[in-house]
Every structure is written in structure tokens, then in C-alpha cells.
Amino acid sequence: xxxxxxxxxTFVFALSGAFQANRHGLDFLGFMVLAVATGVGGGMIRxxxxxxxPPAALQDEWxxxxxxxxxxxxxxxxxxxxxxxxxxxxxxxxGLGVFAAMGAARAAAAGLGPIGIVLxxxxxxxxxxxxxxxxxxEVPAVIKGGFYATAALLGGVAxxxxxxxxxxxxxxxxxxxxxxxxxxFWAMAHNISLPTGRRFPHLPGDDTGDPA
Amino acid sequence: xxxxxxxxxTFVFALSGAFQANRHGLDFLGFMVLAVATGVGGGMIRxxxxxxxPPAALQDEWxxxxxxxxxxxxxxxxxxxxxxxxxxxxxxxxGLGVFAAMGAARAAAAGLGPIGIVLxxxxxxxxxxxxxxxxxxEVPAVIKGGFYATAALLGGVAxxxxxxxxxxxxxxxxxxxxxxxxxxFWAMAHNISLPTGRRFPHLPGDDTGDPA
Amino acid sequence: xxxxxxxxxTFVFALSGAFQANRHGLDFLGFMVLAVATGVGGGMIRxxxxxxxPPAALQDEWxxxxxxxxxxxxxxxxxxxxxxxxxxxxxxxxGLGVFAAMGAARAAAAGLGPIGIVLxxxxxxxxxxxxxxxxxxEVPAVIKGGFYATAALLGGVAxxxxxxxxxxxxxxxxxxxxxxxxxxFWAMAHNISLPTGRRFPHLPGDDTGDPA
Numbered sequence: 094x095x096x097x098x099x100x101x102x103t104f105v106f107a108l109s110g111a112f113q114a115n116r117h118g119l120d121f122l123g124f125m126v127l128a129v130a131t132g133v134g135g136g137m138i139r140x141x142x143x144x145x146x147p148p149a150a151l152q153d154e155w156x157x158x159x160x161x162x163x164x165x166x167x168x169x170x171x172x173x174x175x176x177x178x179x180x181x182x183x184x185x186x187x188g189l190g191v192f193a194a195m196g197a198a199r200a201a202a203a204g205l206g207p208i209g210i211v212l213x214x215x216x217x218x219x220x221x222x223x224x225x226x227x228x229x230x231e232v233p234a235v236i237k238g239g240f241y242a243t244a245a246l247l248g249g250v251a252x253x254x255x256x257x258x259x260x261x262x263x264x265x266x267x268x269x270x271x272x273x274x275x276x277x278f279w280a281m282a283h284n285i286s287l288p289t290g291r292r293f294p295h296l297p298g299d300d301t302g303d304p305a
Numbered sequence: 306x307x308x309x310x311x312x313x314x315t316f317v318f319a320l321s322g323a324f325q326a327n328r329h330g331l332d333f334l335g336f337m338v339l340a341v342a343t344g345v346g347g348g349m350i351r352x353x354x355x356x357x358x359p360p361a362a363l364q365d366e367w368x369x370x371x372x373x374x375x376x377x378x379x380x381x382x383x384x385x386x387x388x389x390x391x392x393x394x395x396x397x398x399x400g401l402g403v404f405a406a407m408g409a410a411r412a413a414a415a416g417l418g419p420i421g422i423v424l425x426x427x428x429x430x431x432x433x434x435x436x437x438x439x440x441x442x443e444v445p446a447v448i449k450g451g452f453y454a455t456a457a458l459l460g461g462v463a464x465x466x467x468x469x470x471x472x473x474x475x476x477x478x479x480x481x482x483x484x485x486x487x488x489x490f491w492a493m494a495h496n497i498s499l500p501t502g503r504r505f506p507h508l509p510g511d512d513t514g515d516p517a
Numbered sequence: 518x519x520x521x522x523x524x525x526x527t528f529v530f531a532l533s534g535a536f537q538a539n540r541h542g543l544d545f546l547g548f549m550v551l552a553v554a555t556g557v558g559g560g561m562i563r564x565x566x567x568x569x570x571p572p573a574a575l576q577d578e579w580x581x582x583x584x585x586x587x588x589x590x591x592x593x594x595x596x597x598x599x600x601x602x603x604x605x606x607x608x609x610x611x612g613l614g615v616f617a618a619m620g621a622a623r624a625a626a627a628g629l630g631p632i633g634i635v636l637x638x639x640x641x642x643x644x645x646x647x648x649x650x651x652x653x654x655e656v657p658a659v660i661k662g663g664f665y666a667t668a669a670l671l672g673g674v675a676x677x678x679x680x681x682x683x684x685x686x687x688x689x690x691x692x693x694x695x696x697x698x699x700x701x702f703w704a705m706a707h708n709i710s711l712p713t714g715r716r717f718p719h720l721p722g723d724d725t726g727d728p729a
Binding site: 141144205206207209212213223227230231232235237243246 | 538541543544546547550551553561565568570571572576578581582585651652653654
Binding site: 326329331332334335338339341349353356358359360363364366369370373439440441442 | 565566567568627628629630631632633636637647651654655656657659660661666667670
């Protein structure tokens with residue numbers, strides 16, 4: 094059941110990667126690269142950081158197959174998929190919840206503390222999209238605004254809270270997925286976003302961190 | 306022999322990184338960074354994904370030395386190298402084949418299935434170029450068109466096919482390298498590229514994957 | 518003591534990430550993402566390459582907390598921090614030295630040779646800034662010019678030289694940190710930078726490495 098929803102989420106994320114390839118006029122290979130990167134990128138980054146190598150997405154070939162299927166679907170049938178976009182968005186929100194729950198569970202199993210767990214929930218859910226956007230030279234959608242990563246972060250918080258109550262991993266994962274998906278639906282319905290800081294364009298900052 | 310060709314491929318890839326630094330007007334350090342990233346980036350990403358850390362390119366210092374030599378060659382002698390560009394292209398195609406063959410062999414040794422092997426062949430051969438292009442804020446050449454990564458992918462397919470026949474790793478690697486390099490020569494001679502999808506610029510897609 | 522300076526460096530790097538978020542008009546989440554990526558990104562890349570997973574920054578939650586504190590400080594109080602920018606620069610140079618020294622020491626402990634040690638010193642010190650700049654689609658400051666990474670590289674050289682004399686890790690790390698921070702102060706005072714190569718804009722290079 095979890096596995097089926099995880100594959101569904103991977104497929105929907107791959108669709109999003111392939112539509113990005115479409116917008117940028119890439120060739121067939123570009124569709125496949127962005128579909129794979131978006132579908133399994135977040136989980137791969139998580140597994141590499143946690144030392145679980147080779148990543149699950151390389152050990153079980155269904156993940157890659159599902160990504161390729163998503164990429165081909167958009168390559169050959171973009172308009173009919175686009176007409177059903179509301180259904181894609183629902184599946185995407187469900188996938189987001191499952192990804193966040195799995196990221197949190199893997200991080201907890203690797204012994205990370207609460208902040209690390211929350212970070213891994215968000216990274217699993219959004220890392221693929223970040224890779225997708227970087228490859229076509231866009232600022233990652235996830236840091237530009239909206240409520241997407243925030244839903245995954247709060248799902249991670251729900252996981253740590255539930256786990257701290259001693260309710261077991263299955264309950265914690267379910268809670269995390271329901272919270273993430275629910276928040277995402279709520280944010281889509283109400284067009285919620287986070288506040289931005291006041292901008293101070295002339296402030297320094299170029300000369301640290303690695304100001305060169 | 307394999308080792309010598311691998312170092313040659315690394316050197317030629319480093320040249321390509323340094324020419325990218327040249328085009329962007331970077332300083333000496335920028336030449337070295339792009340030479341190293343292009344020369345050993347693909348193999349490093351592969352080794353990290355397969356859990357073979359520290360990567361081979363960090364354990365055997367000849368790889369880094371060869372990259373630095375390539376970067377310095379372009380920094381101080383770009384025009385004579387550019388005049389011999391056809392020879393560089395031949396060496397690059399040979400390096401591409403060796404990189405694809407080694408990526409496929411390492412992936413097979415790590416227990417990956419056929420799709421994972423093909424993916425690792427292409428990633429080893431093209432990952433360095435992707436890092437190179439991202440660092441100077443270009444859309445990676447490999448997803449913009451052409452037949453470069455496709456040659457490596459088909460080399461990976463040749464590896465899995467040969468290995469499935471039980472012919473042993475040495476034969477499979479040779480086949481993969483010959484197929485990749487041969488396809489690359491053929492594509493350069495005939496200016497081959499993959500089809501692009503029809504573009505639907507007003508389709509959705511920004512709002513999934515991590516639409517933010 | 519080393520731990521305290523390491524956390525200070527992480528905090529200052531996080532400030533730099535958050536100012537980058539400010540310049541790009543990102544929301545609260547964007548501030549946090551760039552603060553975390555800049556503060557712990559370099560060390561995470563190093564730990565992943567060396568196979569020390571999960572990275573130290575995920576095992577000890579103080580690193581992430583310090584990053585979040587730095588991000589929030591800039592989100593709510595950018596102008597007073599900017600007015601004290603000279604102090605931030607001093608702390609940043611100290612952090613740079615500590616990061617370089619720790620990168621060199623970890624690389625040596627993992628059995629890398631002298632070039633690998635120097636590379637890891639620079640990567641630890643500048644990797645976070647590279648990730649920060651890539652996320653907002655800027656060419657990494659570190660390869661655009663200046664003397665920032667070069668100070669860390671020379672700190673790595675100082676580490677390998679001192680270690681080769683058999684003076685022990687503590688002396689080598691101290692030397693590396695002092696050399697890096699000292700060079701950074703000197704470069705800031707004299708506005709030093711490396712030479713750039715002559716540009717040959719019409720040279721080839723697009724068609725290798727992964728010319729696509």
C-alpha cells in the first residue's frame with residue numbers, strides 16, 4: 094500500500110519534471126533526465142546523506158521505470174494530461190505526504206534528532222523539484238514562495254511529535270502524510286504563502302560565506 | 306591500458322572545463338575548479354551514489370593532477386590547443402566510451418539492475434559536464450540536444466546486453482566503450498540529434514513536483 | 518574551543534546565506550534554506566565524499582539550530598547586522614580558517630593524499646557558499662574572482678606541510694586555520710585577486726566534456 098502510493102508520487106513528480114522539459118523545449122533525453130531527476134532526486138539525496146547507498150531508487154528498478162513512463166507520457170501526450178491537471182494536483186499532494194513521511198521515517202531510523210528529521214522530510218519531498226529547476230536554470234520554485242515545502246516541514250514536525258508520544262512508526266508516518274497532504278490541499282484552496290522579509294537591496298553579504 | 310585511457314579521458318574533459326572557464330572570463334582558480342569538476346565530477350557522483358567513498362578520484366591523486374594539468378594547459382596555451390580541436394574531439398569521444406564502460410561496470414558490481422547500469426554509464430560520462438555548466442549558470446549542454454549522453458546510454462545498453470550473454474566483464478566493458486565511442490563519431494560525422502517534443506508553453510506544471 | 522569557533526563560523530556563514538535570500542526577495546522559508554545550505558553545505562558535501570554519513574551537521578543538532586538562528590536574525594534584524602558588517606567579516610575570516618582546518622583534518626583522517634587534503638580544505642570552506650549561489654542562480658562568487666577559496670587552499674597546503682613534518686594534527690590544524698584567516702585578512706586589506714586568463718571568446722569547447 095505504502096509502496097503503491099510511493100510509486101504514484103514518483104510518477105506524478107516525474108510528470109512535473111517532464112512538463113518543465115516541455116516548457117524549455119528540450120529533446121526526448123531532456124524529458125527523461127528531468128522526469129528521473131524530479132521523481133527520484135529527493136529520495137536519492139536523502140539516501141546519500143543518510144549513508145543508505147546505493148539509494149532505494151537505484152536498487153528497485155520500478156522507481157526508474159515509473160519515472161521514464163511519466164516522462165514518455167508527457168512527451169507524447171502532454172495536452173490530455175494538462176486537461177486533467179486538477180487530478181494531477183491531487184495525486185501530487187498525496188505523493189508529497191508520502192515522500193515527507195518516508196523521509197522522516199528514514200531519518201529517524203538513521204538516528205537523527207528532531208530537526209534533522211524535519212529537514213529530511215522536506216528534502217525528500219522537495220529535493221527532486223530543486224534539482225529539476227536547477228537543471229533548467231530556474232530559481233527553485235520551492236524557495237520562491239508558496240506553501241509546498243512548508244507543508245512537508247510541518248509533516249515532519251507531526252512525525253517527531255507523534256513518535257515522541259511513543260505511538261510507533263506506522264502511526265507517526267500516517268500522521269505525517271495526512272498532515273502534509275491536508276496542509277497542501279488547504280494551502281491550494283486558500284492560496285496561502287509565507288511572509289517575505291523586507292528587502293534591503295544595498296546591504297552587504299556578497300563578501301562573506303565565500304565572497305570570493 | 307584501461308587506466309591510461311581513463312586518465313586521458315579525464316584530461317580531455319578537464320580541457321573542456323577550462324575552456325568553459327575561459328569563455329566566462331574566470332580567474333586562475335576558476336579554471337582549476339572547472340577543470341577538476343568536469344574531469345572527475347561524473348565519477349565522483351557515481352561513486353557517492355554507489356557508496357564507494359572516498360571516490361576513486363580522491364584516492365588516486367593522478368586524477369586530480371591530470372585535471373590541474375589540463376586546466377593549466379588551457380590557462381596558458383588556449384590558442385594552440387584550439388587549433389588542434391579535431392584531435393581533442395577524438396580523444397573526448399574515446400574518453401566518453403571509457404567513462405561509460407567504467408560507470409556500467411561499477412554499477413553492475415554494486416548489484417544494480419539493467420536500468421540502473423545504463424543510468425550510471427550515462428551519469429559517469431556526462432555528470433562532470435553537467436556540474437561544469439551549472440557552475441557557470443548554463444543549462445547543461447547534455448540536456449539541450451545532440452547525441453552525447455545518448456551514445457553513453459546506448460553503451461550502457463550494450464554492456465548489459467553483453468553481460469547478460471555471460472561473456473564476462475572485460476568483454477562487456479570493451480563492447481560498451483566501442484559502442485559509445487563509435488556512436489559518438491557517427492553522430493559527429495552526421496550531426497545527429499534526438500527529436501524534441503512539441504512545445505505547449507501554456508501548459509501547467511509549475512504547480513507540482515514542488516511548485517512551492 | 519574548536520567546537521565553539523566552528524559553531525561561530527557556521528553562524529556567520531548562515532548570515533551570509535540569509536543576506537543572499539534578502540537580496541533575492543525570498544520568503545521566510547527561503548531565508549532558512551539559504552542559511553542552512555550556506556552554514557552546513559560545505560561540511561555536508563565533504564562528509565558525503567569521505568563516506569562519513571550521516572554528516573556531522575545532521576548528527577549534532579546545534580549546527581542546524583545555529584543556522585536557523587542566523588537566518589532568523591537577518592530576517593528580522595538585517596539593518597543592525599549590516600551596520601556591524603566589519604565585525605561579521607572578521608568572524609567570517611575566522612570561520613573560514615576553522616572550516617579549512619577541519620576539512621583538511623577530516624580528509625587526512627580518511628587517508629587522502631596531499632592534493633585531496635587541499636581540495637577538501639577548500640571545499641569545506643567554500644562549498645556552502647557555492648550551494649547558496651547556485652540556489653539563487655548566481656555564478657558562485659568563489660569562482661568569479663577574489664582570494665577567498667585561495668586562502669583556504671593555501672591553508673590546506675599549510676596543513677599538509679606541517680603534517681609532513683610530523684608535528685601532529687593539532688599543530689597542523691592550528692597552522693592551517695591561522696594561515697587561512699591571516700591570508701584572508703591580508704587579501705581584504707589589500708584587495709588582492711588572482712590573474713584571469715586572456716579570453717578567447719570564439720574558441721571551441723562547447724563540443725566536448727558533454728557537448729551534447
